Amino acid sequence: MDQQIQNRKLEQPNFKKIYKDLISKKHPDKLLKCEIILSKEIICALDIIRLEHIIFGQLRKEDLIFNQKHKSYDKETINEILSYQEKYKLNNTQIASYFKLSRNTISKWKKYNRSII
Numbered sequence: 001m002d003q004q005i006q007n008r009k010l011e012q013p014n015f016k017k018i019y020k021d022l023i024s025k026k027h028p029d030k031l032l033k034c035e036i037i038l039s040k041e042i043i044c045a046l047d048i049i050r051l052e053h054i055i056f057g058q059l060r061k062e063d064l065i066f067n068q069k070h071k072s073y074d075k076e077t078i079n080e081i082l083s084y085q086e087k088y089k090l091n092n093t094q095i096a097s098y099f100k101l102s103r104n105t106i107s108k109w110k111k112y113n114r115s116i117i
Helices: 002-010 015-026 028-038 045-056 061-068 075-087 092-099 103-116
Strands: none
Touching: 015 028, 015 045, 028 045, 045 075, 075 092, 075 103, 092 103
16 A cells, blocks of 8 residues: 555656647647647656746746746756756856756756766
């Protein structure tokens, strides 16, 4: 029984299905813009952020603050963000601003990646 509960916690929601339903019911005009992201086999956290931006556009400041508290990133997304930083030669402040993160978060991710390698 405990193993079933632990397995359920590790499962992620089916974001692909959620966003397809949302787009088809409420925003069918934006389906073509989102099709490239939705056609991927696995959708990462950055893809979800891109979909949100395409569907809802620019959010109000209050919504951004609320959403920021509930973000989480998997290892692949963290590596993608850090590789983006290296590719475009951005400092921690610039990359944090671009992805709406804390500079401290970027620093922690870099330290964690160094310790793994």
